[in-house]
Amino acid sequence: MNKIKEFFSKKGMKKAWGYVAGAVLLSVVQVITLASTGSPWGVSGPLMNWGAWTFRLFGGNVNNWHRFSSVGAQATLDAGFFSDPGTIRNLALIFGALLATLLASQFKIKKIKSKKQIIAAVLGGFMMGYGARLAAGCNIGALFSGIASLSLSGWVFALFLFFGAVAGSKILVKYFM
């Protein structure tokens, strides 16, 4: 009983859970995800759909784009924003992170320090997003879910993720620090 009380105390909410607890929880929840939605966990795929929906909102048409031309992709787009499990999960991810930081009293709106920081963020975001689409997955869909599905592609992705991280760090230190 005291343990539970301690967990929900202010101090308990600030305490990090550690790598093992995180790994176990991620594994359990991704199994539930696969079992309940029929697809493995992915983050950047739904984000791509957000782009398609935004484009449609402004009168654009993505139906002939190779990426969205399959029957499955068309069905997901036509069903709409709130019918896509991946979209709901991404929103929940943001709200969950917000909730955790609020419960720990660690919420803070961070200042933008310099123009360089904006350029780095935009450039980094573009490269990650574009790369994730070329690889047909990000570090969740291609790496985490790939390895969890006992697929070799996850390990190949991991190897090149490592090279990408080395290159990214070099660019960061050289131009953006």
Added chain:
Amino acid sequence: MNEIIIDALGEACPVPLIKAQNAIKEMAVGDVLVLQVDHSCAMKNVPEWARKDGHNVEIEEVDDGEWEVIIEKA
């Protein structure tokens, strides 16, 4: 004993860690580095590195979502 303050507020990983590592190299034994951060990952990876390197580390929560990682070079 010198005290060096590094303002890494608003900087995301791994920038605070690299800044701390570069600063420690220039410091003498006994000097103190105060690293101001507001990125919760930095509050984890900076002390982890510093303790592994054998320095004395203390973390102080100075405000909501704002910390000072105090490292004494050993």
